[in-house]
Amino acid sequence: MMRVGSADLARHVDSLGPWVALGILGLVLGLGARSTLLVVGNSAWVEHSHQVIEALDELALDVSVTMSARRGFSLTGDSDQLARYSTATRDLRSATRRVRALTSDNPGQQRRLDGLEPLLEKTIVRRDAVITYRRAHGFQPDREAQATREGTSAYDELVLRMGDFAAEERRLLVERERRTAESVLRTEVSEGIGAGLSVTLMATVIVRLRREGRRRKRSEDTVRESEKAIKVLNEDLERRVGERTAELKMTNAELESFSYSVVHDLRAPLRGMGGFAEILLSEHQDSFSADAQDCLREIHRNAAKMATLIDALVSMSRVMRSAFGRTRVDLSALARVVASQLAAVEGRPSVDLVVQESLRADVDPALARTLFEVLLGNAWKFTAQTESARIEIGDTEVDGERVLFVRDNGAGFDMAHAEKLFAPFGRLHTDGEFQGLGIGLATARRIIQRHSGRIWADGQVGRGAAVYFTLCPRAAGRLI
């Protein structure tokens, strides 16, 4: 649980970490941008203070120039001085207006200007009056001294107020410069933090990318190794299948040569035994007593029977060895063909043959034919002693499965011995009753086995027998 928990946490950090870092970086950059804007704004205010102070300096200069020009005119009566006075007065007024305009944002300074402006105007008016008097009455030292006294006290106050105004503006300047410096510092700090974060983020991303790359390479290696393992497994499997197939082929080939040997090599001595016994019987009959002749006949009969048994065994084994391939076969037609051949051999036209129409199935045609030869042959054989013999071929449904049957009303059999029916050489009748090898139904069972079907029999002594069979696995259940 602990491990799962920490793994979960690690996964969360992994997935959220970069986004959080990106968010912080964005915030820092935003703050930096804001500081930069502040710096720009504060710088403008600093510049503004400088402008105000400059305008104030000009104003002070103009005040001094009007004073010196007025005095110059009073002393000399020179018209140049008068012109200088007029220009300075104009400048003084425009400087005053400029200061007012520049400080329009600052109510404190405006108030100070409200106090200063009347004084300035008064000073101008007084100086104008002094000049007017001088023009009218010429230079009078007493008058001049009095005007200078009055002017000085007014000037002192003016200077005081202007100083006050300038001091306030300088204080503002200092304040604004301090704020600008702070903004600059903040900006620099933000930029520093931003740069640091960027570097860290970049480094993290690089580390992660490399780690991811290594992880991917590792998983690719794992996949490659798995593929290699699967390939090895497949090759092993193919090799084994090949070996098994080769073994099977060898076994089949051995069976082939075995059955060939059985036919060829066992039949030859039999032919010798039977043949020479027969020659003794036919060419040297006179040399043997009746009993000896009977013994010779037994030798001959047994040789012949063994030859038949060998043939039957071989044909049964051929059923298991032959090539197998299903095609659609009309079983009704096949049954009729086989029955007509049997009728031709046995010569019993009295048999009542009932073949259901349109019995079709996907079967191996050659094996199906052998199957019908066996089943119809049996039916034919065991109805030989039955009056109004009847053989029926059809299909029926048993537990939802279609089942074919061959039914007769012949000798039948005792169900107690039913399991012996399908064993090779298993017989329920003596040769005296019915001739046979006991190989037919064993062959039939093998044919049914090759079709993955089932075969069973039902019967009653004296009431006939029925053989039931299916021709495909139960699941496939297809019988058309």
Next chain:
Amino acid sequence: MNKVLLLVEDNLSDEKLTVRAFKKSGVSNEIVVVRDGAEALDYLFGTGKFEGRDTTALPTVMLLDLKLPRIDGLEVLRRVRADERTKCLPVVILTASKEHEDVARGYSLGANAYVRKPVDFSEFAEAAKTVGLFWLLLNEPPPKSTGAS
């Protein structure tokens, strides 16, 4: 005209029965018996044991068993059909096998007939008689020039 029967048979019992069956059915021609495929080819091509035999004197018919020591019957048949001197020689396969494959291969290699040896002697004798009568009396053999060219 001395018509010779060539019997290729490794089983002594079968040989005796075959010869007896021919005699019984009135075939009095000379029967040359060889024991295996190699001997059969030696006889036909005048080699080995039959060195110097007049190879233009072909048997009227060759009765050929399939399962033989050394060279088997089908291989003998293949070589006989491949040789200019013997390609027209009538060959009757006389064997115990009735394997579909043997019959098919026998015919595809150029056998003139395929007879299965019955176990029952009287049936065998009947078969021998029929074969003998047909190939020795009824059948017109290929002209000598064809065989020797």
